[in-house]
Amino acid sequence: MxxxxxxxxxxxxxxxxxxxxxxxxxxxxxxxxxxxxxxxxxxxxxxxxxxxxxxxxxxxxxxxxxxxxxxxxxxxxxxxDKTVHWESNRMSDAAKEKLKNFGIAPPQVHNGNVSAEIMLHTACPHCNSANTYLRSPFGSTLCRAIHYCKQCGHVFEQFKPVE
The missing domain is CATH 3.30.300.130 (Fe-S cluster assembly (FSCA))
Incomplete structure (x- = not known):
């Protein structure tokens, strides 16, 4: 080496x-x-x-x-590494911006207490509108949920917040 x-x-x-x-x-x-x-x-x-x-x-x-x-x-x-578990707060700000540009809403920052309510307030990655709703907590993969934007009409995925 x-x-x-x-x-x-x-x-x-x-x-x-x-x-x-x-x-x-x-x-x-x-x-x-x-x-x-x-x-x-x-x-x-x-x-x-x-x-x-x-x-x-x-x-x-x-x-x-x-x-x-x-x-x-x-x-x-x-x-x-079995001594650490992953949480969505480990994602860099650059990663969240890349996700948004890819069309996936990034997970919200949390204080270690993730509830289903946190996913209800997800901005659309296409138009930035907060006028969205959670269609399903189950997306195409385990780490995603499906939302709908009432403003622009896009169905989009969100990378779920995880604690």
Missing amino acids: SATITILDIYNSLEQVMDPEIPVLSVIDLGMITSVELDETGALIKMIPTFAACPAVSYIQQQISTIVGNDLGIKVVVEI
């Missing part, structure tokens, strides 16, 4: 690992990486899934290992 590779290099490489369900967001944007360790044998990257039953977890692990390993020419081991 080259002595010039740094943990910052690994984080920069992780920016290329995109969520397979929302391909405008990286694992960094989503706050899925909990730690990176680097030694003479390679890198150990710990991650957390956005949802416990997320079907893409093993695919994301494989993508992290392949992309970072190929990019930096090192061995990469990816483990699920």
Whole structure:
């Protein structure tokens, strides 16, 4: 392994690992990486899934290992960090803006107390109107809900707030 590779290099490489369900967001944007360790044998990257039953977890692990390993020419081991659980407040502001531009309403910031009520106040990512309603708390994936905008007429998904 080259002595010039740094943990910052690994984080920069992780920016290329995109969520397979929302391909405008990286694992960094989503706050899925909990730690990176680097030694003479390679890198150990710990991650957390956005949802416990997320079907893409093993695919994301494989993508992290392949992309970072190929990019930096090192061995990469990816483990699920069982000491931390993901919450939507881990998403960066840039990630929320990318979601909105992709047509998905970002999750609201919460104070650790998420109730069904929080999803009732979701602005439309297309026109920014607050004149929306929750059509279904179940969207195309576990992490999304479906809303309707009375202002522009769009049906849109929201990335659910999670505590």
